Amino acid sequence: KQWYQRRVRGFTEYLRAVEEYSNSSLHMFALFTGALDERGKSWCPDCVRADPVIEEATKSLPECSCLITAYIDRPTWKDMNNNFRKSTDLQLKCIPTLIKLGTEKRLQEKECAKKALVSMLFEEE
Secondary structure, eight states: OOOEEEEEHHHHHHHHHHHHHSSSOOEEEEEEEEEOOTOOBBBHHHHHHHHOOOOOOOOOOSSSSEEEEEEEEHHHHEEEEEEHHOOOOOOOOOSSSSTTTTSSOOOEEEGGGOOOHOOOSSSOO
């Protein structure tokens, strides 16, 4: 299956990745999740539960999809004025959040650990 994955750190890299694919005909998804430590473990417990579920569900991503995974470190997230929260496009309230870009479709926190919901978000209309 042909789909693209981009892993980015921070808001600027996220915007750059979205920009890079903005003129493509790809189905665009974004996952906002806690950054990993040197042992590969996230500081965010809900993210730890959701990440393997989302990973598994990517197997059913439609072709011509792109998943941008944005890793957010704890100090950034805990700042109530961070760009992820303030961005009018995103308005993130919690992580993990999985969004189908360009639509109202999003899963938040514990929803991201439910395989049926994640697969539904990934599937084509």
